[in-house]
Amino acid sequence: MSINSTSSKNLIRLKNILVIGNGGRENSLAWAIQKNEFVEKVYLMPGNAGSERINKCKSIKIDINNRNEFVEKLNFLKIDLIVIGPEIPLANGLADFLRKKDFKVFGPGKDGAKLEYSKSWAKEFMKEANIPTASFWKISSLEEAKKIIHSSSSPLVVKADGLASGKGVFIPDSKDECFRAVKSILNGKFGNSGNVVVLEEKIKGPEVSVFALCDGERYLLLPTAQDHKRLNENDKGPNTGGMGAYSPAPLLTDDYLNRITQEIIEPTINELKRKNIDYKGVIYFGLMITKSGPKVIEYNCRFGDPECQTIMPLMDQNFVFLLEKCSMGNLTGSEKIDYFDKVSGCVIATSEGYPNDYKIGFPIKIGKIDSNDCQIFDSGTSLSKNGELLTNGGRVLSIVCQEKDFDMVFEKAYKNLKEINFEGIYYRNDIGYQVRKKFLQEN
Numbered sequence: 274m275s276i277n278s279t280s281s282k283n284l285i286r287l288k289n290i291l292v293i294g295n296g297g298r299e300n301s302l303a304w305a306i307q308k309n310e311f312v313e314k315v316y317l318m319p320g321n322a323g324s325e326r327i328n329k330c331k332s333i334k335i336d337i338n339n340r341n342e343f344v345e346k347l348n349f350l351k352i353d354l355i356v357i358g359p360e361i362p363l364a365n366g367l368a369d370f371l372r373k374k375d376f377k378v379f380g381p382g383k384d385g386a387k388l389e390y391s392k393s394w395a396k397e398f399m400k401e402a403n404i405p406t407a408s409f410w411k412i413s414s415l416e417e418a419k420k421i422i423h424s425s426s427s428p429l430v431v432k433a434d435g436l437a438s439g440k441g442v443f444i445p446d447s448k449d450e451c452f453r454a455v456k457s458i459l460n461g462k463f464g465n466s467g468n469v470v471v472l473e474e475k476i477k478g479p480e481v482s483v484f485a486l487c488d489g490e491r492y493l494l495l496p497t498a499q500d501h502k503r504l505n506e507n508d509k510g511p512n513t514g515g516m517g518a519y520s521p522a523p524l525l526t527d528d529y530l531n532r533i534t535q536e537i538i539e540p541t542i543n544e545l546k547r548k549n550i551d552y553k554g555v556i557y558f559g560l561m562i563t564k565s566g567p568k569v570i571e572y573n574c575r576f577g578d579p580e581c582q583t584i585m586p587l588m589d590q591n592f593v594f595l596l597e598k599c600s601m602g603n604l605t606g607s608e609k610i611d612y613f614d615k616v617s618g619c620v621i622a623t624s625e626g627y628p629n630d631y632k633i634g635f636p637i638k639i640g641k642i643d644s645n646d647c648q649i650f651d652s653g654t655s656l657s658k659n660g661e662l663l664t665n666g667g668r669v670l671s672i673v674c675q676e677k678d679f680d681m682v683f684e685k686a687y688k689n690l691k692e693i694n695f696e697g698i699y700y701r702n703d704i705g706y707q708v709r710k711k712f713l714q715e716n
């Protein structure tokens with residue numbers, strides 16, 4: 274398969290797609306990809322117990338470390354496009370390796386993934402390109418940290434530089450707490466990911482997620498989203514990987530999105546180009562809308578979870594073509610994302626105890642679920658020897674619904690969620706409260 278071929282016929286040859294990853298994000302990507310009539314098979318590597326419930330999808334296990342066997346298997350399966358879901362393989366250069374073997378890959382190389390796997394590098398990147406973000410200091414010793422913490426007027430946000438499975442950010446209430454967080458990171462709480470620590474000014478405002486599909490030259494924005502990171506209702510309790518989301522985010526009017534495009538998105542794409550980084554994949558912009566304007570909290574080099582599960586059902590069957598165009602550097606700038614004229618909401622069901630210790634292995638019972646515009650995407654599930662669906666993670670599954678308005682979306686999501694049961698099931702009842710008129714009136 275050649276990555277240089279550009280004819281529209283080539284699009285029709287998109288028969289076998291590989292999605293790498295094992296979460297709800299990858300299941301939702303596969304779900305959107307299989308909608309395309311030309312797609313015959315979507316392989317999820319390794320996927321999870323929910324993957325094969327999705328039309329045309331099959332879970333496969335290949336040892337990614339045995340690179341020769343991996344490539345042989347991909348050739349045997351006649352894979353036409355590879356979509357890499359999680360950040361770790363991207364940070365390890367999997368996209369570079371596969372491109373060298375002539376596969377079409379949606380996902381940045383190691384150089385682009387640095388936007389996510391080094392927070393200090395991303396901060397320097399923003400500084401050089403004049404992209405608005407909280408002010409910061411990069412430190413690698415306690416002495417340096419002490420000076421900065423003591424001279425700041427308020428407690429600073431503390432971040433491990435490298436990947437830490439979403440757990441490397443601390444938001445202390447006091448300078449002492451701030452200092453303890455730095456100490457724990459430098460003492461190895463996150464291994465080498467904590468050799469460097471970033472201290473940041475604490476900024477305030479609602480958070481929104483913006484996603485740009487990039488082909489190295491051009492980009493295309495997906496519908497915006499907002500997620501809920503805290504475990505408990507009213508956005509209280511510990512940070513989690515995400516308890517639910519909704520899309521689009523009404524907070525971002527067209528005018529405000531234009532401002533974000535001019536101040537953040539285009540400068541980011543231009544800076545990547547200036548640095549000769551051929552970014553073919555999605556950039557997630559985690560933004561805070563502060564009084565002085567939008568600021569970047571973080572970049573991710575992949576789709577966010579659960580925003581991905583929320584946005585994917587809004588895509589039409591051409592979505593896979595867009596991924597392919599990005600992988601080939603072929604966006605023309607005139608593409609439109611044809612998403613349905615509906616809004617989408619997602620609620621995550623977790624195991625009791627998450628995000629701390631939790632038990633797995635409980636049977637999951639799924640009753641009668643709406644067949645229209647309602648999806649279940651498994652995040653942490655497995656199958657027993659008898660084929661029974663079991664819990665196998667902290668975040669177990671998501672229910673995602675689409676309707677004309679957010680009141681209807683969440684009414685439907687919670688109604689269907691009542692049909693799902695496992696021991697210790699927990700979910701927030703107030704996901705999307707900001708956009709649910711009825712909920713706001715009643716609470």
Ligand code: AMP
Nearest residue numbers: 407430442473474475476477559570571
């Ligand atoms: P991150 O992993 O960098 O997105 O951080 C996780 C969460 O910490 C974000 O979603 C914000 O809620 C919060 N956060 C990160 N950086 C800051 C900051 N500079 N000021 C205030 N809150 C922050």
